[in-house]
Amino acid sequence: MSDADPFALPTSDVDRVLTISDSAVKRITKLRDMEGDDQLMLRITVSGGGCSGFQYAFDFDKDTKAQDMLFEKNGVTVVTDETSMDLLAGSEVDFVDDLMGAYFQINNPNATASCGCGTSFSV
Template sequence: MTTIASGDTTEMPTHEVLLTPGAAEKVSTLLTQEGREDLRLRVAVQPGGCSGLIYQLYFDERVLDGDSVRDYDGVEVIVDRMSVPYLSGATVDFEDSIEKVGFTIDNPNAGGSCACGDSFH
């Protein structure tokens, strides 16, 4: 498992969730608007939705035991230990078009999704 240094003494595992430059820019803008430098983007998988699992993206000030962290030009993305296998190789992007505005997740591990597109299995 690859690790990165967090601070001077602690090694933290990294994850394989990719953040596109557009998504990193949007997250950075949102963090600037929040006015807090202690927040990170947490990407998680939780039980729920029509297909059994849902994605969660939110800002978190905590780094918990077992979390994996990866830095994208100053934007830290955190994935918890249980979500890492579900999200390995997933790409988080930000879309701003006439049809859709928001974050999207392209996940090669998803076997299928529901009609609404909010959950997967």
């Protein structure tokens, strides 16, 4: 019996990239300034749940763990764990401010479907 994660997508090290849009950089910078702590990183976690099978969670964190992967752009760092990265590989972190509201959005090429709110997806 294999210990492999049944939800993990096959990815190479080259595919295990997470990009950060300019809009997301600006918003993370603004939120860090509001908190008065330029060491805060945006942590993205993928977990089971939501109306489509998986859901994104966003939080600020100052600490990293051994299994974390860090991605930086213009002084802003986004961190995620290796298990979440299996589902995020090749994605872009964006920040959207429109008539529907202001929110972080993941443009995920691995998602085969997503819910209307954009925080839940399936593969």
